[in-house]
Amino acid sequence: xxxxxxxxxxxxxxxxxxxxxxxxxxxxxxxxxxEVFLAAPKDEVFNQWGDLEGVEHIPLEISGRRAAPSDMIAxxxxxxxxxxxxxxxxxxxxxxxxxxxxxxxxxxxxxxxLELRWHRETSTAGRWASNPQVVYTVHNSVLSRLDTRGKFCxxxxxxLSRFTDxxxxxxxxxxxxxxxxxxxxxxxxxxxxNGIDLEQFRPTARFMNQGREQSKKAIGCIxxxxxxGLVSRLIPDKGIKTFLVAIAALRRMGFEPQVLIAGDGxxxxxxxxxxxxxxxxxxxxxxxxxxxxxxxxxxxxxFVLSSFSEGMPLAVIEAMAIGVPVVATKTGGVAEIVAIGxxxxxxxxIPAASRLVAPGDPEAMAxxxxxxxxxxxxxxxxxxxxxxxxxxxxxxxxxxxxxxRVYEExxxxxxxxxxxx
Numbered sequence: 001x002x003x004x005x006x007x008x009x010x011x012x013x014x015x016x017x018x019x020x021x022x023x024x025x026x027x028x029x030x031x032x033x034x035e036v037f038l039a040a041p042k043d044e045v046f047n048q049w050g051d052l053e054g055v056e057h058i059p060l061e062i063s064g065r066r067a068a069p070s071d072m073i074a075x076x077x078x079x080x081x082x083x084x085x086x087x088x089x090x091x092x093x094x095x096x097x098x099x100x101x102x103x104x105x106x107x108x109x110x111x112x113x114l115e116l117r118w119h120r121e122t123s124t125a126g127r128w129a130s131n132p133q134v135v136y137t138v139h140n141s142v143l144s145r146l147d148t149r150g151k152f153c154x155x156x157x158x159x160l161s162r163f164t165d166x167x168x169x170x171x172x173x174x175x176x177x178x179x180x181x182x183x184x185x186x187x188x189x190x191x192x193x194n195g196i197d198l199e200q201f202r203p204t205a206r207f208m209n210q211g212r213e214q215s216k217k218a219i220g221c222i223x224x225x226x227x228x229g230l231v232s233r234l235i236p237d238k239g240i241k242t243f244l245v246a247i248a249a250l251r252r253m254g255f256e257p258q259v260l261i262a263g264d265g266x267x268x269x270x271x272x273x274x275x276x277x278x279x280x281x282x283x284x285x286x287x288x289x290x291x292x293x294x295x296x297x298x299x300x301x302x303f304v305l306s307s308f309s310e311g312m313p314l315a316v317i318e319a320m321a322i323g324v325p326v327v328a329t330k331t332g333g334v335a336e337i338v339a340i341g342x343x344x345x346x347x348x349x350i351p352a353a354s355r356l357v358a359p360g361d362p363e364a365m366a367x368x369x370x371x372x373x374x375x376x377x378x379x380x381x382x383x384x385x386x387x388x389x390x391x392x393x394x395x396x397x398x399x400x401x402x403x404x405r406v407y408e409e410x411x412x413x414x415x416x417x418x419x420x421x
Contacts (some may be wrong), residue, residue: 004035007407008087008132010078011098012062013041016233016263017314018139021194028400031188034407037085039078040288050310062097071100071313078104082132089407091135095153098136100167102160105131109163133410137168140311141177141332157181165410168192168403170312171333190406193333194312195399201294201321215298219260220285225371226252226257226301231315239306239329241274245362246306246369248278255370259284262296267308297322302372302379304402307331308359317394323387325379327368337394338386 011022022038029036031054038049049057058081062074070351082090090105091099091138108131142153161183168190169175175191176185213223221227228247232238240261247259261284263272268286275284290296297303303319303326310332317337319326328334335356355368372379400415 003032004031005087005407005411006035006037006087007087007089007091008037008039008082008085009091010039010060010062010097010101011093014094017194017311018094020196020314021137023049023052024195024197024396025400025403026055028396030404034404037083037087039275051338058148060247062100075100075104075107080324082108087132088411089135090132091137091407093137094139095156097144098138099156099160102134102136102163103377105134105163106160112314133165134163135168135410136164137170138174138178138311139170141174141309152383158183164188166190166406168406170194170414172256172336173332174311179187190402192399192402192406193336193394193396194314194317195396196314196317196321196390197396198321198394201297201318203322203387204294204298212298212301215295218295219299221258221260221299226255226256227260228295228302228304228369229260229262229264229300230304230306231296231305232265232305233263234261234267234271236267237308238265239359240267242360242362242365243304243306244271244275244278244280244284246304246365247283248280249362249366250369251280251283253366253370255373256283257301257369257373260287260296260299261285262287263294264289286410291327293318294322297324300324301376302327302369304365305329305334306365308360310334312337317390320386321390321394323380323383325372325383326386327355327357327365327372329359330363331359337390 003182009022011018024037024051026036036055037058038052038055039058039060040049041061049055060074060077061070063070063119079159082104092101107318135233142150157178158181161181164184165188167178169178170193171290172191175189179189181184216223216227230243232240234240247257250257259280272281272286275281288295300325302321303316303324305313305316305326305328307313308327308331310329312333313328314338316326316328316334320337326338328338338356355371357364359369375417
């Protein structure tokens, strides 16, 4: 009997879309073909991933900071873990985990003579390998920045590209960025959009029967007053201050919707104080982390994404899957979700499937939210059509199957250079 393909999934601390992505992928992988190991920070392994069946959890501390003294320790521990687990594939999620992970793979290459290769009889029929194949999912654009951080990320990608066999881009924009990199190119890039559990994010019968008022009451809102909501990690890159300024602008226009902000993060106290400075603290409720996202979405008249930078935001996909009108910043893969088709002859384009604004423009954001509230029937019509499109194109099952094909492809057609040459 042939052994399953061993896959080591590696992720840094994550409370947002990346965690949902990895969780859905790990849960959905075919356990008859893949033996899955998940390396994640200790608290997350036991508190957030413990219910995943058929997956071995391994504590690995990777700092959530951009650069930390502990990064080298994490790299050495990961190198040891790779030599212990001996995976066929290492799949790194996000820039930080991928940088540390590929450096660990490089150290494995340098420390092991070619004659000390291990052999595993897998479904690839007696493949010999000195090191695992490397797959790296890019969840957010890091190369488009013009600041020091962007230059550092670009240099890192150049340096570690030789230890990269395939890169999965969650959006077409990220695909295009990485396809232009030397030693990467289109041959190493695969575009696999994020997917969601469509059964979980299916509108309830109550919502479909115009029961939004009940959903509002359930979350503690007044049923007669519109509700505008946002779910996000509370950090500067998510543009939540722009959103709050837009709410203040709406108030000056005569619109005072109830505002719900779901999510945690280090900027929470600062954002609450900022809402007070704007004079809208009485409108805004910070809910913190919530489990029942379906009830949250169903209470909204408008969902807003205010980020300065995104890959393929799951929150927008989830809101559209429920059937909520969306106002979002035009960044990363957002336009790919809400503009159905790219305008080609065979594409079906749904204009205003959501309303898009430039990042950091609170006045435009306020105007779009106002338009959704002023024209609810039109907004609902577009939202219903967008919901059908999401159901046809952004399923978790499709994302998992495409990723499995990348795993199989990389074992038979690796794209990495020989580090010994």
